[in-house]
Amino acid sequence: MAERSLATVDPEIFELIKAEERRQADTVKLIPSENYVSRAVLEATGTVLTNKYSEGYPGRRYYEGQQVIDQIETLAIERAKALFGVRHANVQPYSGSPANLAVYAAFANPGDTVMGMGLPFGGHLTHGWTVSVTGRWFNAVRYGVRRDTGRIDMDEVRELALRHRPKLIFAGGTAIPRIIDFKAFAEIAQEVGAVLVADIAHIAGLVVGGAHPSPVGHADVISTTTHKTLRGPRGAMLLTDSDEHAAALNKAVFPGLQGGPHNHTTAAIAVALKEAATPEFKAYAHQIVANAQALADELLARGFDLVSGGTDNHLILIDLTSKGVAGKPAAQALDRAGLEANYNTVPFDPRKPFDPSGLRIGTPSVTSRGMREPEMRQIAAWMDEVITALAKGDAEETIARVHAEVSELTAKFPTPGLDA
Ligand code: DSN
Numbered sequence: 001m002a003e004r005s006l007a008t009v010d011p012e013i014f015e016l017i018k019a020e021e022r023r024q025a026d027t028v029k030l031i032p033s034e035n036y037v038s039r040a041v042l043e044a045t046g047t048v049l050t051n052k053y054s055e056g057y058p059g060r061r062y063y064e065g066q067q068v069i070d071q072i073e074t075l076a077i078e079r080a081k082a083l084f085g086v087r088h089a090n091v092q093p094y095s096g097s098p099a100n101l102a103v104y105a106a107f108a109n110p111g112d113t114v115m116g117m118g119l120p121f122g123g124h125l126t127h128g129w130t131v132s133v134t135g136r137w138f139n140a141v142r143y144g145v146r147r148d149t150g151r152i153d154m155d156e157v158r159e160l161a162l163r164h165r166p167k168l169i170f171a172g173g174t175a176i177p178r179i180i181d182f183k184a185f186a187e188i189a190q191e192v193g194a195v196l197v198a199d200i201a202h203i204a205g206l207v208v209g210g211a212h213p214s215p216v217g218h219a220d221v222i223s224t225t226t227h228k229t230l231r232g233p234r235g236a237m238l239l240t241d242s243d244e245h246a247a248a249l250n251k252a253v254f255p256g257l258q259g260g261p262h263n264h265t266t267a268a269i270a271v272a273l274k275e276a277a278t279p280e281f282k283a284y285a286h287q288i289v290a291n292a293q294a295l296a297d298e299l300l301a302r303g304f305d306l307v308s309g310g311t312d313n314h315l316i317l318i319d320l321t322s323k324g325v326a327g328k329p330a331a332q333a334l335d336r337a338g339l340e341a342n343y344n345t346v347p348f349d350p351r352k353p354f355d356p357s358g359l360r361i362g363t364p365s366v367t368s369r370g371m372r373e374p375e376m377r378q379i380a381a382w383m384d385e386v387i388t389a390l391a392k393g394d395a396e397e398t399i400a401r402v403h404a405e406v407s408e409l410t411a412k413f414p415t416p417g418l419d420a
Contacts, residue, residue, distance in 0.1 A: 026338065032315035033174065038271075083208050084207070087241045088240050100199065112167045112168075114139070114169075115141045115142070116129075123142070123174070129142075152178075168194060185198075197221045205228065205230040220240065229288060234265070293310070293311060295380055302380060302381075304323070306319070315363075327357055327358045341361045382405065
């Protein structure tokens with residue numbers, strides 16, 4: 001008897017997946033940490049590789065039957081090394097947070113001093129923020145941005161590093177709209193004897209596409225997710241040039257923190273890395289930045305207040321205070337208009353994290369659909385219309401009209417992975 005399909009076995013889940021496909025296709029996705037994977041990446045993700053246990057590393061496993069899996073993981077490793085220009089790659093971390101925890105496990109002990117950007121300034125939870133175990137189990141010191149420029153305050157980073165002598169320094173984050181000066185971070189890390197960790201989760205695709213300076217040659221360890229600008233499946237990688245660091249990281253990932261790697265994800269990472277090595281991907285990375293700058297320019301022209309005054313990369317952080325609207329209601333209204341963003345804290349935000357002043361948007365997903373500068377100007381206009389109407393307290397009509405216009409636009413741009 002033929003095996004029954006998902007639609008037959010579980011029509012509820014099947015229909016929900018179809019609904020999500022329609023939602024993703026019919027939405028202008030502006031969340032800067034999201035993307036659309038290619039059909040090839042999606043295909044690799046949904047395979048029998050999910051059936052196999054492979055604890056260990058290629059050639060050194062604790063289970064038999066690795067004839068194929070070893071080849072897949074080796075390909076992923078070799079492609080990661082070639083693409084980023086590093087000597088070692090671990091492609092097993094389940095996602096960004098486990099990858100960063102592996103860095104702690106490799107180079108620090110509970111109670112040690114570590115340093116990272118504070119979450120409200122654009123850092124990540126795992127860079128030592130209070131509510132993360134990294135902030136509870138380690139003595140975390142946090143740096144921020146300058147109030148006048150909205151940019152990382154390298155004087156403060158150096159001063160804090162000299163005063164606290166951290167074992168680890170994280171450079172990178174989730175809401176940093178400007179180029180990160182990895183060389184300056186490396187000089188500070190060397191001065192205090194810290195391991196410098198470049199967390200390039202947000203910008204990995206820009207780095208390999210040549211649209212953001214690489215941390216290679218500056219950072220001791222590079223941590224990245226694979227599913228943001230890199231356009232791979234949900235997963236992560238740890239990269240380094242040092243044999244000693246590689247050995248410590250490998251031990252920390254397995255057996256330190258994780259069990260069997262997710263082999264279907266490893267295969268999809270390998271596919272994404274192959275795609276990211278193409279000239280088309282380089283053009284894509286540069287277009288992400290060009291689109292973000294076009295979007296930022298149009299928002300500025302419409303009176304929006306952007307943290308740091310603009311963007312050098314894929315993301316824009318908007319302080320909505322001057323528009324008389326908070327981030328959460330703005331994000332909710334935009335979502336109902338088909339424009340998907342996320343509310344976000346802005347530096348020195350007087351409001352609470354669950355109801356902050358900011359909105360975070362970005363261009364990786366819309367660029368994956370082939371949208372360019374004219375569409376970015378249109379998106380800025382829609383955002384302005386919705387937010388202005390919301391501030392006046394009467395947004396329903398505007399939301400309905402904008403949603404209809406958004407649907408017309410999205411129908412013209414194929415959704416990668418779906419419109420095959
Ligand atoms: N949650 C991710 C983001 O949205 O930036 C970071 O891990």
